[in-house]
Amino acid sequence: MLEIKNLHAKVGDKEILKGIDLSVGAGEVHAIMGPNGSGKSTLSYLLSGREGYEVTKGSVTYKGQDLLALSVDERAAAGVFLAFQYPIEIPGVTTMTFLKAALNSVRKARGEDELDAPRFLKLVREKAKPLNVADDMLKRALNVGFSGGEKKRAEILQMSLLEPSLAILDETDSGLDIDALKVVADGVNALRSPDRAMIVITHYQRLLDYIVPDIVHVLSKGKIVRTGGKELAGELERTGYAEFAA
Amino acid sequence: MVAVRETVETVHKVAGEKYKYGFSTDIESERAPIGLSEDTIRYISAKKDEPQWMLDWRLEAYRRWLTMDEPTWAKVEYPPIDFQSAYYYSAPKQKAKLDSLDQVDPKLLETYKKLGIPLLEQQMLAGVAVDAVFDSVSVVTTFKEKLREVGVIFCPFSEAVREHPELVQKYLGSVVPTSDNYYATLNSAVFSDGSFVYIPPGVRCPMELSTYFRINEAQTGQFERTLIIADKGAYVSYLEGCTAPQRDENQLHAAVVELIAHDDAEIKYSTVQNWFPGDENGKGGIYNFVTKRGDCRGNRSKISWTQVETGSAVTWKYPSCILRGDDSRGEFYSIAISNHYQQVDSGTKMIHLGKNTSSRIISKGISAGRSSNTYRGLVSVHKKAEGVRNFTQCDSLLIGDQSSAHTVPYIEAKNPTAILEHEATTSKISEDQLFYCMQRGIPAEEAVALIVNGFCRDVLQQLPMEFAVEAQKLVGISLEGSVG
Numbered sequence: 001m002l003e004i005k006n007l008h009a010k011v012g013d014k015e016i017l018k019g020i021d022l023s024v025g026a027g028e029v030h031a032i033m034g035p036n037g038s039g040k041s042t043l044s045y046l047l048s049g050r051e052g053y054e055v056t057k058g059s060v061t062y063k064g065q066d067l068l069a070l071s072v073d074e075r076a077a078a079g080v081f082l083a084f085q086y087p088i089e090i091p092g093v094t095t096m097t098f099l100k101a102a103l104n105s106v107r108k109a110r111g112e113d114e115l116d117a118p119r120f121l122k123l124v125r126e127k128a129k130p131l132n133v134a135d136d137m138l139k140r141a142l143n144v145g146f147s148g149g150e151k152k153r154a155e156i157l158q159m160s161l162l163e164p165s166l167a168i169l170d171e172t173d174s175g176l177d178i179d180a181l182k183v184v185a186d187g188v189n190a191l192r193s194p195d196r197a198m199i200v201i202t203h204y205q206r207l208l209d210y211i212v213p214d215i216v217h218v219l220s221k222g223k224i225v226r227t228g229g230k231e232l233a234g235e236l237e238r239t240g241y242a243e244f245a246a
Numbered sequence: 247m248v249a250v251r252e253t254v255e256t257v258h259k260v261a262g263e264k265y266k267y268g269f270s271t272d273i274e275s276e277r278a279p280i281g282l283s284e285d286t287i288r289y290i291s292a293k294k295d296e297p298q299w300m301l302d303w304r305l306e307a308y309r310r311w312l313t314m315d316e317p318t319w320a321k322v323e324y325p326p327i328d329f330q331s332a333y334y335y336s337a338p339k340q341k342a343k344l345d346s347l348d349q350v351d352p353k354l355l356e357t358y359k360k361l362g363i364p365l366l367e368q369q370m371l372a373g374v375a376v377d378a379v380f381d382s383v384s385v386v387t388t389f390k391e392k393l394r395e396v397g398v399i400f401c402p403f404s405e406a407v408r409e410h411p412e413l414v415q416k417y418l419g420s421v422v423p424t425s426d427n428y429y430a431t432l433n434s435a436v437f438s439d440g441s442f443v444y445i446p447p448g449v450r451c452p453m454e455l456s457t458y459f460r461i462n463e464a465q466t467g468q469f470e471r472t473l474i475i476a477d478k479g480a481y482v483s484y485l486e487g488c489t490a491p492q493r494d495e496n497q498l499h500a501a502v503v504e505l506i507a508h509d510d511a512e513i514k515y516s517t518v519q520n521w522f523p524g525d526e527n528g529k530g531g532i533y534n535f536v537t538k539r540g541d542c543r544g545n546r547s548k549i550s551w552t553q554v555e556t557g558s559a560v561t562w563k564y565p566s567c568i569l570r571g572d573d574s575r576g577e578f579y580s581i582a583i584s585n586h587y588q589q590v591d592s593g594t595k596m597i598h599l600g601k602n603t604s605s606r607i608i609s610k611g612i613s614a615g616r617s618s619n620t621y622r623g624l625v626s627v628h629k630k631a632e633g634v635r636n637f638t639q640c641d642s643l644l645i646g647d648q649s650s651a652h653t654v655p656y657i658e659a660k661n662p663t664a665i666l667e668h669e670a671t672t673s674k675i676s677e678d679q680l681f682y683c684m685q686r687g688i689p690a691e692e693a694v695a696l697i698v699n700g701f702c703r704d705v706l707q708q709l710p711m712e713f714a715v716e717a718q719k720l721v722g723i724s725l726e727g728s729v730g
Contacts (some may be wrong), residue, residue: 050681076687088682092700098686101696106687141700158686 001026001197002047002067002166007058009046016042018222019058024166027194031208031233032201034219035241040201041085043219044170047199048082049075062166077109079165083155083172090142095154098142099124103161127160131187149180156187167191168199173207185210205237220244278335284308287435290335294404294439297411307424307434314428320591321620321652322560324533327498334436334469398451398482399444403471406442413444417475421504421541421568429500429562430537437471437502445480445511454710456485470501476511478544483514485713497522499558500535509544509571514552516709518717521557526615526727528587531559538565539595542574542603550577551594552708554717556724559588564622566595569603569631576605579705581717583698583724584617584649593623593654596636598664604635610702611642612721613649614728620652627664634664642672643701645694645728695722 004022008015016039024030034040046053047060049072060067062080070078090098103123104114115123128138131153143151152172159167169188173181188211192198200211208216208230216232217224218241225244226232278289287308291301316327393400399410406414424434445451476482499521505513515538524531534557540549551565567576578594590613596605605625613619619642627634642651653670675697683693698721699706706714 048685051677072681072684073687073689076685082685084682088676088678090679090683090697090700092703093696098683098696101688101692102683102686105689105692109687162687 001063002199003059003061005059005061007046007060008056009042010054010056011042011052015056016053016222017046020219020222020224022217022224024197024199026165026197027192028215029192029198029200029211029213031213031216031230032199032219032224033203033205033216033233033236035244036203038219039222040203040219041170044082044168044199044201047075047166047168048072048080073105074109076162077106079163081159081162081164081167083152083159083167083169085171085174087143087146087151087155089144091144093142094139095142096124096138099138099158099161102158106162124157124161128157130190131157131160132183133157148175149177149183152176152180152184153187156184156191160187160191165195166197166199168201169211170201171203172200173202173204181207181210205233208233218244276336277333280333281330282308282332282334282436286334290436290438293335294407296404296407299411299415300407303419303424304435304437307431308436310425311428311431311435314431316428320562320622321618321654322562322589322591324560324589327533329432332498335438392452396449396452397446398449399442400455401442403437403440403442403473406473410442410444413475414442414473417473417504417506419504421506421539422502422537427537429535430502433469433471433500433502433537437469440471440473440501442472443474443482443484445476445482447478447480447508449477449480451480451482454483454485456487468497468499468501470499470503472501472503473506474504474513474515475506476508476513476547478508479510480508481512483710484516485710486515486517487520487713487716497532498535499532501537503536503538503565505538505540505549507540507542507544507547507549507571507574510546511544512548512550513540514550515540515565516713517551517553517555518709518713518720519553519555519557519561520720520724522559523557523584523588523724524559524586526586528559528616531588532557533560534558534563535560536563538563539568540566540576541568542571542576542600544574545571545600546573547571548575548577550579550708552577552579552705553581553592554705554709554713554720555580555582555590555592556720558590561588561590561592563592564594566597567605568597568599569605570599571603572600573602574600575603577708578605578607578609579708580609581612581702581705581721582610582619582621583612583721584614584619585724585726585728586615586617588615588617590618591620591622593621595624596626598625598627598631598634598636601631602633603631605637607636607638607640608704609638609640610705611640611651612645612698612701612725613642613651614645614725616648618650618652620654622654622656624656624658625666626656627659627661627666629660631661632663634659634661634666636664636666638666638668640668640670641701642670643698644672644674645698645725691722691726694725694728698722698725 002024004020007017007020009017032040055068100120107114133153213230216228218226278286287304291304422430424431474484507513521532542549549567555561569576576596582590582592584590594607609621611619611621621640625636640653644651651672655668657666679697680693699718706717709717
């Protein structure tokens with residue numbers, strides 16, 4: 001599904017990614033772990049197409065096409081979803097309104113018909129329930145005044161509605177207490193499927209107790225320095241990143 | 247959001263023809279001689295079959311206007327207006343008086359259809375009475391019967407002059423006197439037509455009243471005159487919506503609107519203004535110099551202005567409230583959007599004269615392109631006005647890095663018991679917000695429309711339903727091409 005080959009990228013004059021090779025197949029859940037400043041967030045922004053990141057070498061192929069050639073919204077329509085570490089506030093736009101705009105944009109780009117209000121409402125309620133997202137929250141402006149847990153649940157709700165092929169979760173555990181983390185992890189696990197790939201980016205092993213990855217990569221100084229099974233996460237938790245920092 | 251999507255689709259649909267309403271129909275029209283003189287005014291007055299007192303009133307205004315200077319304090323720039331090269335009266339030629347829609351010139355009806363305001367459908371579906379102004383003469387007035395039953399008078403201004411002279415003489419110029427300002431004085435001299443509304447004591451007007459203005463004849467300045475009176479305990483909601491055909495010449499528009507609310511009366515006046523703003527290079531467009539003022543003459547009366555301003559090359563407009571009656575209340579809700587080379591200088595004045603009067607001002611300015619958007623407001627509390635409250639919120643949103651926003655709030659408090667609050671913010675649509683929306687699949691232009699609609703939400707909520715939908719669409723259309 002996703003093939004990253006020898007990817008180099010810089011922000012301004014600073015080279016952040018220094019040759020990433022990563023292959024993610026459908027149905028797989030990959031964790032990318034690493035210390036602060038290792039390039040984890042840069043990788044997630046690069047894959048989703050945010051401005052300000054310049055690819056200097058290498059390629060990213062997604063479902064057989066050059067991902068880097070697509071605009072941000074084209075990538076979204078093609079099934080790339082980024083769950084933000086810090087979801088953005090959109091004042092005055094209710095969560096419901098935003099969800100509808102997003103879903104119908106994506107449906108339209110995919111050649112599907114747009115949902116009318118009753119069908120949309122039914123779908124949202126169905127998806128919102130397991131995530132513990134009440135009607136009241138849907139009526140509030142998106143992310144404005146949301147608690148940490150509400151923000152992350154809203155992210156997963158969007159993911160659930162948009163049904164991406166490649167979901168990137170950037171530090172989804174940050175700002176969550178253990179109960180909120182469980183709700184979010186359950187939501188993510190419910191979305192695991194044979195035709196969906198996930199990249200879970202995290203600093204801590206904690207999240208991976210709940211979202212258990214197939215493969216764990218360690219990112220350090222812009223390179224993947226180690227790859228292993230889920231047990232690698234546990235090992236890192238004990239030893240820390242010190243050995244990679246050298 | 248359906249509206250946003252529709253907006254963008256509309257934008258794309260009209261991309262070829264640019265301004266959606268930029269067409270004109272070739273109905274024969276009858277014009278006053280070019281230029282401005284006492285003869286022009288006599289011509290207009292005669293065309294309207296006006297009584298002597300009306301002509302005298304106009305001439306007095308004209309003579310005063312000759313002694314006045316064009317105001318230059320607003321933050322707008324435009325070439326000098328040659329008042330002698332404009333026509334001051336233009337009316338579609340018609341044979342006789344009309345009793346029903348069947349007798350209306352089919353071409354005229356076609357024009358309304360293009361504008362999306364089929365009269366028949368509107369009557370049936372929306373329950374809105376429409377006093378349709380085509381150029382300067384009111385052609386069709388609907389729902390008259392229903393309104394007459396409850397004693398509401400809703401008619402063209404020229405008809406009111408003939409049929410209800412006692413009301414017109416009593417109230418005309420009582421809020422905006424002929425000496426008020428350069429453009430209001432000009433309007434007083436040459437106003438062509440407009441609407442007159444009178445709601446008798448205790449009557450709640452059974453429907454929203456609306457007027458569609460349309461500037462059709464090239465080089466014809468529009469000088470509308472509107473007078474709305476809500477007698478004791480009455481209520482009326484009035485909608486004004488505007489579109490104009492595309493023209494290269496700059497067209498001058500100087501309307502005057504006067505509102506009077508007696509004891510316990512309430513007037514709600516909503517405007518969606520979408521006149522030709524000029525093209526993306528700043529060529530053409532309407533000059534809009536409007537004087538709108540409401541007088542809360544009675545105790546516990548209330549006047550509320552809501553405006554969505556997206557059009558015109560130059561806008562100079564300050565819908566205001568004189569809070570004369572004790573416990574009266576004034577409100578001003580505004581969305582002003584400027585793009586390309588548009589210049590907006592708009593705001594309000596809340597003049598607190600009575601005791602325990604209150605006012606609320608919510609202004610949302612959005613500037614894109616190379617436009618300039620100024621909020622100019624005055625909150626004034628007079629010596630004897632005890633217990634005054636005011637809340638003002640002015641928010642500006644900038645799109646791109648070549649537009650500008652200015653806020654000029656004046657506050658004069660001469661009574662120590664007044665409590666006045668003023669909040670102001672200036673922000674930009676952030677890269678983060680755009681990226682977030684687009685990451686969810688929303689294309690850039692739709693994302694901007696969505697964010698701006700959110701920014702304007704407090705004001706959009708004040709609009710009557712059918713206007714709110716239209717306004718949301720306008721927000722998107724107006725900001726077309728504002729993101730790269």
